[in-house]
Amino acid sequence: MILDSLDADLKNIVAELAKKANLSLSEEIDRLVFFDISTEKDHGDYATSCALKLSKQFKLSPRELADQIVQQLNNTSIEKISIEGPGFINVFIKTEDKANALQNILAQGLDWGKLETHKGSVLVEFVSSNPTGPLHVGHGRGAILGMVLSNLLENSGYQVTKEYYVNDAGRQIAILTSSLLLNAYCDDFDADGTYEGEYIHALALQFKKTQSDNDLTLSFDSLSDDKDERLDQISAHLKNTSPELWNAAREFAVTNILQIIKGELEEFGIDHDTWFHESSLGSINKSESDLAKSFIDIENKGHTYKKDGASWFKSTDFADDKDRVLVRENGEPTYYMTDVGYHKNKIDREYDLCINVFGADHHGYIPRLTAAFDVMKNDKQDIEFMLYQLVNLYEDGNKRSMSTRRGEFYSLEDLRKELGPDVIKFFFLEKKSDHTMDFDINLAKEESKNNPYFYSQYAYVRCNSILRKKRFNPQEKISDQEINANFDLLVKVLNFPKHIKEYTEERSPHSLVHFVKELAASFHSFYETSPVICDDEAVSNARLLITETTKLVIEKSFRLLNVKPLEKM
């Protein structure tokens, strides 16, 4: 890319100037000295404000510094260079070089936009919804976010592992197991707080068929009035009186619900590389288990203490607002402890970076998890969190309720069946993730410009439609006129890698959606003003090349977004 070469030259020049002035500015040069893509044609192709930022250090006026930089900047691609306003340096690139760059995109194909800027291994943990029921709409947002983030990271050179953490132990699973058994064997047993809904009834029926003892009757003696106590009594009773049945039911429920979840994720093209089961963390009492290893690690490093019979982690030494219990008085690990053990396992698998995609309601969890991670990690490892906020569904101007009293809820599957997976991806990704979003179902169904998904697909379809009609010679020289007349479109196509790099580093998949929308808009405008198939063969050839490269960039973007480009609509 021309821009990379310009950036390198600029950094070298400023470094030289700093050296002459006896200034050590390597950090500033790294951070502040670079070219931006100009937002206006008048400002050239690229602009830098580095002279404004560094004038103080150099004890020069910004324009004086800019002048010194400009005198040395003689990159062969530069057509014209000027200093404007308070000290901006604007660079105009030779039209011929832009034309060459455009032709070069064709040679790269879908590798255009692929980066080699990052190294190392990343674990992205996302979805990790409890296997107690189908995914709801909110899970979908996290799922799509995690997937596209993974795509971007992979595209930039990282070795990415996508992981789903399965909470297959603990109280929620006990309640799920009870729910299944009650549904299978107790007619009209109404226990507040158990899982209900069609999927439970269906699973219960299936489960019953797998058991030889078909007419089992379950009975309960005195049950507490307190909802939670009662649920635990039911679980304990079932588990103790029929341990084999209990284990079979638990296994059956978890396996089958995971299958439902996995199937739904597949519909969205989301595939996790690993499914990590909480139950595999082992027992806190066995020293080789991840759970015990993580506890011992923190203990050995001197960050634990005993209080009220429990074992605590002094997380307040690491920016947490209160200390946390790891092991209860009764010897049972807390949920937090299991998550610490899980992260110890991630650390031992030697990932350089662990990214957790969390629902924003878990944000309070970040300081304590970071604290434990920082204690256990090696000094090259890092943890990051991405939060996603709630989704509100609107239909006909009214907020739509996503759950009912009966435990039924409007699931991700329901939404997908209503709209299709790709339009949902586009809408979910369009908004910044840490921002509650209003999802307008009517708009998502609309097939018009109002709907950014269709608008973008339509641009791709138009590209294809044109390219089917006429072939072109990719080597033929392109006139300056065609390059200059289509600045708005080409600036996006030619700088695609720079944008992708930024979206990856900023962890902002939503920016990619906005990029595609804007690229589509530029193409639609180009389409109206510049007939591609026309009598002038040279002009036609150039425009076909522009169309082809635009198509490539849209296609590549769609792939990163996990959206299937449509040849026809």
Add this chain to the structure above:
RNA sequence: GCGCCCGUAGCUCAGUUGGAUAGAGCAUCUGGCUUCGAACCAGAGGGUCGGGAGUUCGAGUCUUCCCGGGCGCACCA
């Protein structure tokens, strides 16, 4: 009460590590199909960037205080 997130056009939202005149779409108004797909394009109006103070060549962006909204503050998971 403490912590995190958010507040930009009537609505839904962007806004490039602080940059040049704050942008899209919807809605309103005007114009454009005999031709590559009008599922589109061109144009107009619409703003105290929640409010005040500060930092500096420059603030929607950073700091601080206030106002308003969401979420979280367990030996639950």
